[in-house]
Amino acid sequence: MSRTNFEQLLEAGCHFGHLRRKWNPAMAPYIFMERNGIHIIDLNQTVSAIDQAAEVLKKMARDGKKILFVGTKKQLKDLVAQKVSAVGMPYVIERWPGGMLTNFPTIRKAVKKMATIDKLTSDGTYSNLSKRELLQVTRQRAKLEKNLGSIADLSRLPAALFVIDVLKENIAVREANRLGIPVFAIVDTNSDPSNIDYVIPANDDATKSVDAILTACCGAIAEGLEERKAEKGDEAAEGEEAAEKPAKRERIRKVAKPAESIEEEAAPAEEAAAPAEEAAPAAEAPAEETAAKPKRTRKAAPAKEA
Numbered sequence: 471m472s473r474t475n476f477e478q479l480l481e482a483g484c485h486f487g488h489l490r491r492k493w494n495p496a497m498a499p500y501i502f503m504e505r506n507g508i509h510i511i512d513l514n515q516t517v518s519a520i521d522q523a524a525e526v527l528k529k530m531a532r533d534g535k536k537i538l539f540v541g542t543k544k545q546l547k548d549l550v551a552q553k554v555s556a557v558g559m560p561y562v563i564e565r566w567p568g569g570m571l572t573n574f575p576t577i578r579k580a581v582k583k584m585a586t587i588d589k590l591t592s593d594g595t596y597s598n599l600s601k602r603e604l605l606q607v608t609r610q611r612a613k614l615e616k617n618l619g620s621i622a623d624l625s626r627l628p629a630a631l632f633v634i635d636v637l638k639e640n641i642a643v644r645e646a647n648r649l650g651i652p653v654f655a656i657v658d659t660n661s662d663p664s665n666i667d668y669v670i671p672a673n674d675d676a677t678k679s680v681d682a683i684l685t686a687c688c689g690a691i692a693e694g695l696e697e698r699k700a701e702k703g704d705e706a707a708e709g710e711e712a713a714e715k716p717a718k719r720e721r722i723r724k725v726a727k728p729a730e731s732i733e734e735e736a737a738p739a740e741e742a743a744a745p746a747e748e749a750a751p752a753a754e755a756p757a758e759e760t761a762a763k764p765k766r767t768r769k770a771a772p773a774k775e776a
Contacts, residue, residue, distance in 0.1 A: 472517060473524050473686040479513045482678040487511050487659030497659045500671035509659045511671050520683060523654050523668045524690035527630070531694030532701075535629035536560060537654075538621070540642050545677055546634060551620070553684045557691045560621040560628065562642075567617060571645040574627055581622050584614040630654060632687070635674040636661040656683055 479485065487493070487501065487509035502512040530537060539561040541550040547563040554561040562570075570577050587607060590596055596604060631646045633639045633655040646653050647665050654668040656679075663669045673679040 472521055473689065474517055474520050474682060476513050476517060478682055479516055479672070479679075482682040483676045484516055484672040484679040484682065485511045485513050486673045486676070486679075492660045494660055494662050496662050496664055497657070497671070500657075500663075500669070501659060511659065511673070516670060516672050519668070519670045520686050523670055524687050526652075526668065527632075527654070527687055528690040528694040530629050531557075531691040532698050534698060536624060536626075537630045537632055537691065538562065538624070538628035539632045539634075540566065540639050541634035541680070542566060542638065543635060543675075545675075546680055549677060549681055549684070550634070553681075553688045555620075557688050557695065559691065560624040562620065564617050566639060566642050568641060569645070570621075571627060571642070571649055571651065577618065577621075578625075580614060581618050584611060584618065584622070587611045587614075627651065633666075634680055636663070636666060654687075656680065 485502070487497075490504055490507050490509060493501075493509055497509075500512055500515055502510045504510065527537060537559050539550055539554045539559060541547070541561070542563060542565060550561055550563050567577060587610070591607075591611075596607060599607070627649065628651065630652045631642060631654065633643060633653060636643055636655050636657050637660060643653055643655070643665055652667040653665070654670070655663075655666045656670050656672050656674045657663045657666060658672070658674045661674075663671075670683060672683060
């Protein structure tokens with residue numbers, strides 16, 4: 471079943487492109503027509519592109535991979551933060567930090583610095599600082615939180631990049647292409663789709679348009695996370711059952727042994743008892759023989775004559 475439909479996207483205004491004089495010829499396959507000097511995007515292609523992208527994102531989420539969302543337009547910041555944080559994925563809504571992907575270890579150092587400031591503040595190390603020094607540390611922490619707070623949990627490079635407005639986020643797209651990271655993007659008629667792996671042709675300026683697309687994609691990610699959680703629960707249950715089965719078998723063996731094993735254990739005992747019984751009569755016979763023999767008496771020696 472399709473995650474979106476033609477009517478929903480039409481109502482959200484996903485079909486509005488840019489003026490004809492601003493268009494990129496590479497977007498020609500996705501343009502339906504031109505009206506009043508404005509290009510109209512083919513929404514049938516948009517619906518199929520959203521479904522394809524959503525399935526891939528769902529699979530990535532099920533495999534435990536991270537997708538980094540990038541949307542730095544003013545009117546979209548709050549929307550992106552709300553939708554993406556609901557599914558626990560990292561996002562960038564402020565200025566894209568140059569080298570965030572290609573120079574990822576340096577970005578991680580900045581994130582660790584933010585964690586270090588928090589730790590030193592909580593244990594009272596900064597309580598001895600002067601007012602001015604404490605203010606400088608606080609401002610530095612606020613700046614790091616603003617730019618990198620949303621990617622604090624991103625411990626490794628993301629598995630994919632989801633970009634809103636390819637033209638504005640061209641640096642992020644180039645970094646992802648350089649590292650071979652797949653790119654999902656909402657592409658308008660003024661952008662170049664050649665560097666995008668999963669093109670979603672739609673209006674990337676209207677809040678309603680982006681909201682409709684993000685809702686479908688984030689819903690797919692949420693489904694993938696639920697399936698991952700269910701699979702982990704099943705694996706844990708199977709592991710417990712496998713651990714319980716050997717214990718049950720040992721208990722059964724101890725409580726009720728088979729009749730054959732009991733007979734086998736009894737047979738050696740009987741064999742050991744038979745020689746003992748044979749040895750008892752043999753010991754009694756010599757005793758009777760000794761009792762039957764008469765006792766010999768010693769004769770007194772004759773007295774010597776005087």
